[in-house]
Amino acid sequence: MNITQPPADVLLSLNNISLSFGGVKALTDISFDILKGEIRAIIGPNGAGKSSMLNVINGFYHPQQGEVWFDGSIRGPLKPYQIARQGIARTFQNIALFKGMSTLDNLMTGRITKMHANIFWQAIWKGKAEKEELEHRERVEHIIDFLEIQAIRKTPVGRLPYGMQKRVELGRALAAESKLLLLDEPMAGMNVEEKEDMCRFILDVHDQFGTTIALIEHDMGVVMDIADRVVVLDYGKKIGDGYPDEIRNNQNVIDAYLGVAHE
Amino acid sequence: MFYRESGDFKSTYSADQQTFPIKFDRIAVGVILAFAFVVVPFLINDYWEKSILLPFLVWGMAALGLNILTGYCGQVSLGTGGFMAVGAYASYKITTSFPELNMFLVILLSGGVTAFVGILFGLPSLRIKGFYLAVATLAAQFFLVWLFNKVPWFYNYSASGMITVPERTVFGIAITGSNSPPWATYLFCLTFLVVFAFIARNLTRGRIGRSWMAIRDMDIAAEIIGVPPLQAKLSAFAVSSFYIGISGALFFSVYLGAAEPTEAFGIDKSFLVLFMIIIGGLGSIFGSFVGAAFMVLLPVLFKNIMVGGFGWPTDMVQHFIFMLVGGLIMFFLIVEPHGLAQLWRVTKEKLRLWPFPH
């Protein structure tokens, strides 16, 4: 296996991933990698298999073929929460916040992989439990300031407007302080201002925390602006991979988007 | 009254995270607790002990337990009666086999045993969800009751299968049996309830509580951001069963003193506790108590008014009580679907703004 060992600067690499549900092929023999510290965009028309791609990356789906290397080691058959613990956080296409909880609690839950006080300490709310709670609260408060959501700290997220929920969800993912951050259409359904805010947040996250980011986005403009490299999927196949301007001039991609009939 | 949080600022996170952020609440709760621990023991008599306070405390405990599982972790359970039976029979077996054992320990151990059984019957929850999960817990309900009724070892081979608690003392004061003074049994149960209410509060505001609520609100997302579902669900089952086991043990050994599974721990008990937490408020500790009060004390209150007060025929009063309780349940749901606790919360909001609503 060590032959295919990816170079050190690669954070995640996917080799010949194929995934299918029953007969339906969702992904066919896809390979690409994500370098440490880059912003990697995954684009493609609807139903191209972008979300399936993310689900493979954070282990919610298990591909029938292919292997996943993360942080220099090949991934065995792990459960999603174990992969989260390895340092992959994500947001979801249609918001998956914990509606019953406050913004604060949602963010704190984002840090759950980093908290370890056992049940007895928590029961009496002393020692390790309290200490841990406070220091993590501190970190979360930074993110709250960073995302400018102080005002809704104690509000149940169910009551928040859509844009805000998107932001809180980003916050929850940031709270995990992961090595790799997956964003599934972070700007879907947003108006221009909201999109600009979101872009700013993503870039700031990238600069400030140096987080590696993989994002799915439909808005070409946005993608071309913020992404370092772009991979293009269509019908579960990879039809393009490279720097934004390469992609811009890639014939397959143009066809795919303009919808030229597939021979 | 002036119910304000203005000028009640938090300078530290720990201050912000405390159980009762508002000063007024802290004082109120302090007063109530002081009253409960210091004053009530001097006023209490047999009637108040056996008909009002012990039932409330015991059922409050059970409701608290179920609320952890159903209200916080979102796992519907109809096995409460069965788990209470486990607690009761555990306490009976333990205290009859080790007569010297301190009653506090006996009760706690019974809780432990129940927690174990709870985990066992919680396992299907990993595969079965929502209403369907109820079947697993119902299986527990009926099977456990059947078991305790069938296997003579559980009731020490007594002729009829009734279990009767022998007299046990704590610090030389009888806690169980007929010679136990009302204040003693009351304080015994009250201590358990208060201590475990605070433990519940601590658990639910920390990591474990969050993982429960995450599973409740969106289990898939929870797993993807790193909440292990197995751990979360089973821990909820364990803690919840622990509470319910304790309430069962208290129900049998302190409150009733004698019990048989079929009648004392039937399915109707499981429903009763479920009603309590829904009417009181899912995912609210305070709600558990309000719900218990509603389902247990209200009928007694009505009965005392209508029979004791107006001297109406007892059976007719019983029918009226059923209709009244039913009517009230529907009424409150229409006024505030999320339970009495929520109703209380909303009232508080209003009070804060009073007299300037805008």
Added chain:
Amino acid sequence: MSPDILNTLEVILNGLMAGVMYSLVALGFVLIFKASGIFNYAQGVMALFAALTLVGIQTGQVPFSHLINVMFGTNYHNWSNGINTVAAIILTMCVMVLLAWLVEKIVLRHLVNQEPIILFMATIGLAFFLEGLGDLMWGANIKVLDVGLPSGGSFWLEDVTKEWASEGSEYFGMYIDVLDVWAAGIAIILVVALTIFSQYTKTGRALRAVADDHQAALTVGISLRTIWVVVWSIAGFVALVAGIMWGSKSGIQFSLSLIALKALPVLILGGFTSIPGAIIGGLIIGVGEKLFEFSLGPLIGGATENWFAYVLALMFLMFRPQGLFGDKIIERV
């Protein structure tokens, strides 16, 4: 054939019959759940209430007589010495429709778009209320229900099957309760009628539309409220049938409301939303628990049916978490 085989067959046959009786109760739950997503805890009490009303009308009782007599010191009990059964049934149905209408008007319409658990709780309130009301109206004493349904073992089957037993073996022929056969027949008619109703009538189609998607149904101009009244009326009717069937065995009394417990495993097994599911589920539970009691019951002390029904349902669910007829759950994010 050896008697053992015949006995087993007999047990299975009777299990099927018991299953039908369970399904009768389960049907009511399914109807309401399908149309409004409500788990109607009050279904059992509705069966009791309906049966009480039927007997009350049939024997010409004065409703609330006890209350009236206490309040005014009068001594009314009967306003007639009984009326025709069919008329009584029709009148009872009117009462049940009225009930449905009131439930919708007073409770449900204020709880539209609440979570299922809330609506569930509301029906609990309803159950409490009806429990009190039923006794207050008709009194808590046991009542004999006679709608002219035959009961007792079937001689015919007994004689036929006697012959099947192998020579010399002691065998008394197979047993089946005629009442159960009737119940089965009525259940079939009921299901067929319901299917026809929901397939070929306007209301029926509207009903199915609502079951599929409330919002969509509303957009095409179906009145949710009317539908709910209709559904609750039908459920009331099913409750009446179940009440008659169970009641003619045991007499009409409070315990009748407990038959709901028998329907729970059936529902969970068959899925809350499927009428065939309710029937099949009922049959499976019936046969399963009877066979278990017959084969293993004696070894472990009997009276296993109550819990085994659930264990059986549980075993099925382990393989199909969505119930026999529920739609496959696909997890996506």
Added chain:
Amino acid sequence: MKLKTLTAATLAASMVLGAGAASADLTFPSLSYRTGPYAPNGIPFADGYADYYTLLNERDGGIGGAKINFIECETGYNTEKGVECYESTKGEGSLVYQPLSTGITYQLIPKATADGIPVHSMGYGRTSAANGKVFSHIFNYPGTYWDAASIIVKHILDQEGGDIKGKNIALVYHNSAYGKEPIRTLEELAKKHGYTLTLLAVDHPGQEQKSQWLQIRRERPDYVLMWGWGVMNQVAIQEAVNIRYPMDHFIGVWWSASENDVIPAGEGANGYKAINFHGVGRDFPVYDDLQKYVVDAGKAAGDGSNLGTVLYNRGMYAAMLASEAARTAQGIHGVAEINASQMRDGMEALKIDQARMAELGLANFGPDINVSCASHGGPGQAAIQQWDAAGKSWTLITDFTSADRDVVDALIAEDSAAFAAENNITPRDC
């Protein structure tokens, strides 16, 4: 806060309740169950119990010149409610309790003993309470479940000409503490008489008994005994009719012996037998008085329709026994307004012979009663009654016969000893 107001209100209410405490009278509480699953049985009993006291007040002005203060409290056959009822009524000088449910009885055995109030669990509750040495305040005369079991077996012996070796007797029982009571006795008797015993448990509530009755139909036991309760009775009898089991070989305990249980089964139930410890029907002089002073005077607890039904008679009989005990107590202590402990002495010294029964207008209504310090089980006698579907009436077909004492007493001694040991009670010496 809600809670506080609530309890406050309860306090107020229970004050109102307390206000009713009557001092001078003889207070007889009745823990009745006119609602819930067992209401059909609870109503007639409660009516009979109430009406007899009303009769005494109306006709004789109470007992020994002291008026009777009768309080009723609804338990719905529910243990917790029962406890509430006990606690709320005991403060009013209650003389004796009829808990009327196994669960409540077991609750009260220690409590009432501690409070010094006698409990009369007439033909139910804890059988071994018949041992007065251990259970000072608990009485269960005139008979216990174990007496019943043995008397039924005796009756079977008579039917079979004294020999039931190799016969098969099945017991269909309510799967609860109550239902399990007779098993030990029947097993002992099986050893003695050499019959085989088949046990068939029916789970609460017992609307579905196909398995049990199919088994009976297959095995054709020579006799079927029933320890049933509530809806289980009606269903069992209906099923027995359905499988055409010979009804005169089907014998129920006295809680499966009311009109309620047989009428739903109609004609088929004809010939069904049950044990009973008191007379049936209403052709006893006392009923004329009840009609005259209570029902016609509009003072009846019920609508007066169920006078003479088995359970009404039982309630009435219970009240009679209680009032006679009160009379005895008045005799012993020479005061009209006796208290609970004096009442206990009265119950312990209770003697009623047929002459007295005749005076009470109840000639041959029940066996001679003679309670003693040692035996709180009274005579332990009962008779067998049979149902006549056509006439819709019961008739006693045997005299009041005694149980097989040496078997039953041995069991009682054993069980009560165990209880004494468990609760470190030193038996009184009588």
